[in-house]
Structure formats: C-alpha cells, structure tokens
Amino acid sequence: MTHDDERDVELERLAGRLGARAAERLDVERTAAAVVARLRAERSARRPWWVRHGWLRAAALVVLMVGAGLVVRGRRSVDRAPANHYVREDLQDLSADQLREVLGDLDHTLDDATIQPADEDLNDLTTEQLHALLQSLEG
C-alpha cells in the first residue's frame, strides 16, 4: 500500500467517525415520538373540518336522514295529486246514465260494508246527487 493509499484509508476512517458523538447524544425514541406526533397532526389537519368532529358527523347524518324523509314524503304527495284531479275532472264530463253505470260498477267491485250509498236506488238520484255521491266515495 502506497503512502497515498494509506492517507485515503485514514481519511475514510476519520470520515466514518465524523459526527458520531453528536449522533450518540440524539434521543432516538423522543425523536420518533415527535415525528409521529407531527405526522398525525398533519394528517388530521388535511381532513375536512366537519370530519374531524364526531358530533358534527352525527348531526350531519341526522340532517341528511330528515331531509331524505321529507323529500320522499313530498314525492308521494305529488304522485297522489294528479290522480285526485283526474277523477274530479272526469266526473264533470259524465252524463247521469254514465254516472249510474260507474256507481253500479263500484257496487260490484267494492266491499258492501264500506260503501253504503250503493244500497240506495241510483235511478232516483239527480245528476248533482250522483256527482256528490261519487265525490264522497273518492274521499
């Protein structure tokens, strides 16, 4: 080994020791805990503010459920409205004979116990009375 090679080896040996004492004084466990705590804080800060609080999540869920319930109820009532309107409008266009025919059909299809007017003689009723009777059946 030449003198120059020896100096290279000595230099690398010295470099290997450089900073060793300072590194030995480092409290590795404390450093690891501090790094993990900072990482946890960063992750938490990146989440939306409402996700960070449990009670806000629960409140948001309740609001969503109530809102969804209201929407469903609203849809149902909207679905019913055109049917009612359709029957009433149709009644206006029917003649007395046609109205009697409709009531006669109802007499056959509906339960006798719940439909009292079907027991009466439909032929004795006026057109206005027949309209009133059908509308009352419509509810």
Place this chain on the structure above:
Amino acid sequence: MRPADDADLIAAWMTGDERAAAELVRRHARTLARFLAGAGAPEADLDDLVQETFIRAFRGLGGFRGQCQFRTWLLTIGGNALKDLGRKLARRRIVPLDEQVESKDGDPHQRAEAGETEARLQQGLERLTRMQREVFLLRAQQGCEYDDIAVALDTTPGAARVHYHHAVKRLKEWLS
C-alpha cells in the same frame, strides 16, 4: 421471522401505520444525525433538523419509487433541510450563513472532545462545494454506492466519482 425492510415499513406507513413510521425513524435517525453533523449542522439544531428531514421525507414518500436506497434518499433530503436552515439563519442576520451552519469554530469543548484531526477534517469539509461535501460524506462516511449517490443527488455515477475524487484531493491537501 425476518425483520421488515424499509420498503415494507414504507408501504405500511402509506396505509396509515404509525408504528411503521416510528420504526423508520428509529432505524435511520442516528445515521442521519451523523451525516448532518458531518455536513456542518450545529449540534443545538441537530434534533430539529433530524425531525424536519423525516417530516419532509414522509411527505414526499409518494414520489419515492425505490430508485435508490431509502437511507441515501433520506440523507439528501437532510442536506436540503440543512441548506434551508442556513438560509433562514442568514435572513435573521444572526451571523453569516457560512459561520452559523458550517460552524467553523463550534463549541470549543466539543471540538476538543472530537479530537484535533477530526476538527481539521470538519473544517476541510466546510471548504468544499456542497456537492463535493455530500458525495464525500455519502461515500466515505455512509459507504453508499456511486449508483445510489448519483440517483439521490440527481447526477451520474461518473460525475459522483469525480466529485469524490476532488473532495478527497482537497481534504488531503487541507490536512497535510
């Protein structure tokens, strides 16, 4: 059961396992501290610098594809953190950058403890360019391969060899 390697720990941390992150810190903190101290970090700032380096590394893990060893990659991030500390201290105008970060004098007691030759080597390192200093430390102090050093420092293995050669030449001149 074999101990988890760095890649396993990185993958575990990416899924949120904090124990994996803590293990990576335990595994590499002293090596990093040695590198930073060798590169001229003031001992008073060493703990903060080590923490800051790990935080930056964990933030940047999404871009780490295992192109070099995690340790080598981490050490170069430490070099950047040290440079940024130097800039911050320079802005505060406490003392000039070179004197503060590269700590030519340092604590006299520490210097005495470190030994005269080591102190001379430290002074010699402070006279190198940043690239020469980092290549020298990664190679001579940490035993990294040139290929790894080149990837971590975004240069070629040939250029890394040249930087190392110049660093050794200048240090030998300084020490003789």
